[in-house]
Amino acid sequence: MTDVKDKPDGVGFGRVIRKEDARFVRGKGSYIDDIVLPGMLHGAVLRSPYAHAKIISIDTSVAEKHPKVKAVITGALLETLNLAWIPSLSHDVIAVLATDKVRYQGQEVAFVIAEDRYSARDALELIEVDYEVLPAVVDAKRALDPGMVVIRDDIENKKDNYIFDWGSGDEAATEAVFEKADVIVEQDMLYPRVHPAPMETCGAIADMDPISGKLTIYCTTQAPHAHRTLYALVAGLPEHKLRVYSPDIGGGFGNKVGIYPGYVLSVVGSIITKRPVKWVEDRSENLMSTSFARDYHMKGKIASTRDGKILGLRVDVLADHGAFNNTAQPTKFPAGFFHVFSGSYDMEAAYCSVKGVYTNKAPGGVAYACSFRVTEAVYAVERMVDRLALELDMDPADLRMKNLLRPEQFPYTSPTGWEYDSGEYPRALQLAMDIAGYEDLRKEQAEKRANGELMGIGLSFFTETVGAGPKKHMDILGLGMADGCEVRVHPTGKAVVRLSVQTQGQGHETTFAQIVSEVTGIPVADVEVIHGDTDNTPFGLGTYGSRSTPVSGAAAAVASKRIVEKARLIASAMLECSPDDLEWTTGRWQVKGDPSAGKTIAEIALAAHANLELPEGVEGHLDASCVYDPPNLTFPFGAYICVVDVDPGTGKVKVRRFIAVDDCGPRINPMIVEGQVHGGLADGVGMALMESIPFDEDGNCLGGSFMDYLLPTSLECPSWETGETVTPSPHHPLGLKGVGESATVGSPPAVVNAVLDALKPFGVKHADMPLTPAQVWRAMQGRPMRTDLAIQ
Amino acid sequence: MQVNMLVNGVEVSDDIEPRLLLVHFLRENLRLTGTHWGCDTSNCGTCTVWMDGTPVKSCTVLAAMASGSEIMTVEGLATDGELDPVQQGFIEMHGLQCGFCTPGMMLSARWLLDHNPDPNEEQIREAISGQICRCTGYENIVRAVKWAAAHSQKSDTREEVGA
Numbered sequence A: 001m002t003d004v005k006d007k008p009d010g011v012g013f014g015r016v017i018r019k020e021d022a023r024f025v026r027g028k029g030s031y032i033d034d035i036v037l038p039g040m041l042h043g044a045v046l047r048s049p050y051a052h053a054k055i056i057s058i059d060t061s062v063a064e065k066h067p068k069v070k071a072v073i074t075g076a077l078l079e080t081l082n083l084a085w086i087p088s089l090s091h092d093v094i095a096v097l098a099t100d101k102v103r104y105q106g107q108e109v110a111f112v113i114a115e116d117r118y119s120a121r122d123a124l125e126l127i128e129v130d131y132e133v134l135p136a137v138v139d140a141k142r143a144l145d146p147g148m149v150v151i152r153d154d155i156e157n158k159k160d161n162y163i164f165d166w167g168s169g170d171e172a173a174t175e176a177v178f179e180k181a182d183v184i185v186e187q188d189m190l191y192p193r194v195h196p197a198p199m200e201t202c203g204a205i206a207d208m209d210p211i212s213g214k215l216t217i218y219c220t221t222q223a224p225h226a227h228r229t230l231y232a233l234v235a236g237l238p239e240h241k242l243r244v245y246s247p248d249i250g251g252g253f254g255n256k257v258g259i260y261p262g263y264v265l266s267v268v269g270s271i272i273t274k275r276p277v278k279w280v281e282d283r284s285e286n287l288m289s290t291s292f293a294r295d296y297h298m299k300g301k302i303a304s305t306r307d308g309k310i311l312g313l314r315v316d317v318l319a320d321h322g323a324f325n326n327t328a329q330p331t332k333f334p335a336g337f338f339h340v341f342s343g344s345y346d347m348e349a350a351y352c353s354v355k356g357v358y359t360n361k362a363p364g365g366v367a368y369a370c371s372f373r374v375t376e377a378v379y380a381v382e383r384m385v386d387r388l389a390l391e392l393d394m395d396p397a398d399l400r401m402k403n404l405l406r407p408e409q410f411p412y413t414s415p416t417g418w419e420y421d422s423g424e425y426p427r428a429l430q431l432a433m434d435i436a437g438y439e440d441l442r443k444e445q446a447e448k449r450a451n452g453e454l455m456g457i458g459l460s461f462f463t464e465t466v467g468a469g470p471k472k473h474m475d476i477l478g479l480g481m482a483d484g485c486e487v488r489v490h491p492t493g494k495a496v497v498r499l500s501v502q503t504q505g506q507g508h509e510t511t512f513a514q515i516v517s518e519v520t521g522i523p524v525a526d527v528e529v530i531h532g533d534t535d536n537t538p539f540g541l542g543t544y545g546s547r548s549t550p551v552s553g554a555a556a557a558v559a560s561k562r563i564v565e566k567a568r569l570i571a572s573a574m575l576e577c578s579p580d581d582l583e584w585t586t587g588r589w590q591v592k593g594d595p596s597a598g599k600t601i602a603e604i605a606l607a608a609h610a611n612l613e614l615p616e617g618v619e620g621h622l623d624a625s626c627v628y629d630p631p632n633l634t635f636p637f638g639a640y641i642c643v644v645d646v647d648p649g650t651g652k653v654k655v656r657r658f659i660a661v662d663d664c665g666p667r668i669n670p671m672i673v674e675g676q677v678h679g680g681l682a683d684g685v686g687m688a689l690m691e692s693i694p695f696d697e698d699g700n701c702l703g704g705s706f707m708d709y710l711l712p713t714s715l716e717c718p719s720w721e722t723g724e725t726v727t728p729s730p731h732h733p734l735g736l737k738g739v740g741e742s743a744t745v746g747s748p749p750a751v752v753n754a755v756l757d758a759l760k761p762f763g764v765k766h767a768d769m770p771l772t773p774a775q776v777w778r779a780m781q782g783r784p785m786r787t788d789l790a791i792q
Numbered sequence B: 001m002q003v004n005m006l007v008n009g010v011e012v013s014d015d016i017e018p019r020l021l022l023v024h025f026l027r028e029n030l031r032l033t034g035t036h037w038g039c040d041t042s043n044c045g046t047c048t049v050w051m052d053g054t055p056v057k058s059c060t061v062l063a064a065m066a067s068g069s070e071i072m073t074v075e076g077l078a079t080d081g082e083l084d085p086v087q088q089g090f091i092e093m094h095g096l097q098c099g100f101c102t103p104g105m106m107l108s109a110r111w112l113l114d115h116n117p118d119p120n121e122e123q124i125r126e127a128i129s130g131q132i133c134r135c136t137g138y139e140n141i142v143r144a145v146k147w148a149a150a151h152s153q154k155s156d157t158r159e160e161v162g163a
């Protein structure tokens, strides 16, 4: 029915410029800090200078006397409201404002509400806090040492810094494989703490109407509906009196999934002052206190035959979760989807274990385009495959080709129980190698090496796991992850589509219009997308983990198909024929064998609203909705090749080329897909080479500003070379898989593998990210450093 | 204290605190919210505007220092409602995603093209290297500037405001 060929221009999938750009290029976007409400006050957060300290006393009396200050909120006040602590999404609690202790540098201690932004900041200086400094737990590897100070003494009977142990796969079978293997390679590696650092920081405006009791929360949230329900559950606020409104968002990347203390404080502030309260964090607050990502210390072990057939893989992880277990992720597993770590390869057995510990660092853990730890999983397997290639003295491309899953193995059940939907892996790798000119690159490298020049070629092949998700894998505090969509065709044939998900730059206003258009034949220009406002959109859990297209996009497709089916019945009444006698061409039902007799979707929409006698059981109007409960996750994949040159004098890495072949199924809008891939590749270069948040022995965060936390600019990024293959997913109504996170997941190991390939003449087997000049230089001297600690 | 300046060709004057940053003056006092704010350390460039014809980071300029100057913000890029080729280029080549860095990027791009109408890729990358985009990986920004170069004509008003 929807298999429409030869669509007219302006209908359906294809390269279309974005609807949202018209306002953005004029400077007319409306981001959180652009919103001003009448009578609005400004909040600012006082933060802890210490990583670990007892709070002896807090004196706010001077601050309260500041002429512009309206209120000062402390943890003691929140305790009276039962809001000093709130539940995390990971069976823990987080402090909104510290009451007993501060547990990381930058933790929230007090909240000032004042007439203007500058005065609120001024008043922070007037608050006196008396701290008793405690030793800080900085090194995750020592968090469980006997006698180590206990961070979470708020938890009854807590005597250590242990959070959880979790494993997946068949440990005995994996060990048996290692017993018989010819070759075993082991490697320790760290995926260091990084931060999403969207260009817009997080913020909120809470506006409590004291008369109606309605609370509107304008907020930088990727998941407005989830936030509303959580506010209702946690604060006991009546859900029908809560409206969460997500305006334009200046980038999210996972940073804007969770509920931060600042949001809650704005709400409390508005209730107390009876005026709207805005809170927008500054960059240091963003980097030091909001959700980080990764921080996985991984021990990999891979087994193979002598000729390079991979037999098994084991990864044991020590996970640094910071001071609270607050990974904002919906999976039922404490390590998210890490157990897809067997990656894209056929192997007999695999096993992973993850141990979580508390440290005196900001909480978080999965933010930053990671599909819930798939990033770490892909890094682990792709580094291990390269380590194996080194050991076997085999070309890493040959080793991958030999072990990639073959098309006939799909749907494929992985050793840890995932059902991969579809894939043609060798084709994607071959295409990437063809674009790169792989053979020639290796020749060039050999020549360069002979001259003492350091050139490296790195590969990675990734399988993503997105579209969260089926109820068997995930929920958020018991809420399933189905997403709703409503499509309404107005009498004149123009449509409005309402979404549960929220764009942060992905271009939903365009791509969801294209989905509706693709199915209904209504031109993209005639479809308006409404999102971000819980009062005006159906329920759903939001945009993260590349789930919009796989879940909400599926809902939009199904709702649109329902429109077309309903239109068929109405057309049959209009044409006085049987529905079976009609056939669909783009945007029109026509009589089989008589194309001149037909009705366009606009004509049908008008009839559906007019006085036409409708067939029995058909209601008026032309609307449909769908709540889509995904039957499976989707598994986009790709093959990446990175070429680097390393300066032997300074250790500086130059990314010369990057080739990315992505398969995300059919592309709604190739221009937007490519743009997302580009952005993710830049992220990968950043993480692999630059982004770093180490801590000193006192727990001071050394990555708390853009002077220290370096993001890639136009000069560190090469001109990206992209390619595509298209393998539709059988588990999505339009075969779509999602792409937002693919490149962030897939690119870091390619860059690292390339740098280490360049350093091969030095006998370097591994060095942890970020591969800064200092780290590369040290690796060349045979002593790469730990990148999570400032003191070695 | 009193400040006066010409913002996008319009005379403005206001009584402000001496410490007020230009970025906040533009955004809050004048409600020109197309100029963004993204860091505390002059690294991100989302706050870029033109001051007397030169791009500056408006988070690093006091409004008082800008008194007597001519300022151009993203809201001043279009002429009589017609988009500057740079703006059109960003749309055509998908040079923006979340749009947060975009105003600053476009203002640097316009300045580059006014001084070098046919820049090569390296020159474009150099011109925007003081600004961070977290979404696009820069590729399509470079393409957008190239598109604009191919479709550019300097407008008279901008020459007056500019250098």
Ligand code: FES
Residues within 6 Å of the ligand: B036, B037, B038, B039, B040, B041, B042, B043, B044, B045, B046, B047, B048, B057, B058, B059, B060
């Ligand atoms: S706000 Fe970051 S450079 Fe001005």
Ligand code: FES
Residues within 6 Å of the ligand: A199, A250, A251, A505, B095, B096, B097, B098, B099, B100, B101, B102, B132, B133, B134, B135, B136
């Ligand atoms: S478009 Fe989002 S930061 Fe550049």
